Amino acid sequence: MPTNQPLKPHSNRRAFLQTALLSGAAATLTPVYAAGGAARDISATVPHAAPPVPHAAPPVPQPADVKPFELDEITIPELQNGMKSGKFTARSLAEKYLARIDEIDKPEIDKRGPALNAIIELNPDALSIADALDQERKATGSRSPLHGIPVLIKDNIGTADRMMTTAGSLALVGSKPLKDSFVAQRLRAAGAVILGKTNLSEWANIRSSHSVSGWSGRGGLTKNPYALDRNPCGSSSGTGAGISANLAAAGIGTETDGSIVCPSSSNGLAGIKPTVGLVSRSGIIPISHRTARARCAARCATRPFFWECSLASTPTTQRRRQARASRKLTTRSIAIPTVSKAPTSASPENISASTMPWTPLWSGRSA
DSSP states (O other): OOOSSOOOOOHHHHHHHHHHHHHHHHHHHHHHHHHHHHHHHHHHHSSTTOOOOOOOOOOOOOOOOOOOTTTOOOOOOHHHHHHTTTSSSSHHHHHHHHHHHHHHHHTTTTTTOEEEEEEEOHHHHHHHHHHHHHHHHHHHHOTTTTOHHHHHHHTTTTOSSSOOOTOOOOTTTTTSSSOHHHHHHHHHTTEEEEEEOOSGGGGGTOOTOOOTTTTTTTTOOBBBBBBHHHHHHHHSHHHHHHHHTTTTEEEEESSSSSTTTTHHHHHTTEEEEEBTBBBTTBBBBSSOOOEEEEEEESOOOHHHHHHHHOOOHHHHHHHHHHHHSOOOOOOOSSSSOOOOOOSSSSGGGOGGGGOOOGGGGSSSOOO
């Protein structure tokens, strides 16, 4: 169960990845250097051996000029503790992340930011929503662990606000749903601040069998924040790159086949791929009704975020839980031992959060 005690310092995600990469590079280059030394020894003993020709080292790309960020690698529980103590407000968090986006995602011509191109559109009402949530916190307290937390969602997830929902396609520019998708409804009900929409592989990579991950006609090409000339994977490319680069506290993408696990892996994130049907897909532009689903991604596997967005039950599952809770349990004597049987139906509407095999992963704090 979560406690109010401060979390223990956690290892830095980037430091871990950098250490792993450097160790792997050292292990790979050691035999090369050994072979080079042996070659020099042989050339010294052979009188007519030609001296080794020095090769010019390839130019090292210069990193973009990115300023230190106050919220770098911060977790959702730490943000909540900051808002409880008065260090942060929902508005101040939104302003800080918006400034971060302006600096490194879509910098102006006179700036040297890396221009990740992870954000396809910002929510013009984000700051006013944050102000309302701050007033609500003062008046009645916090709604949930996501109260006031800035999040990003993929551009194929419908929102009934002043943002468009286009799946990255120029054909849908100007398209605005009449109501929120189920995922957007749950996020708003939990008090999250939807900061904006993220870029994606256009039409979630269904536009072509040879499409490029992270490119859309509306949003252009998203870059990997760890290596700007590398692919961030897709189709939830903007969510993966944006959350990895600390453009928001957490994000939502969608998956049909790989769009959760691939961007999370390529961008060093913790992502979760819920069972099909556990989270309603209403209001999401899908590829397949059989396998498409919404997903969560964050820099750290913190229980509050995944619990709120991934285990948000569908109405069918909620009704079944209520029925189970109201059902009277009875016992009777039997002559032989009983054996628990598997559910007679494995359809998604019969699967609840309590039956998921990965539920115990959230029994502790950050992992």
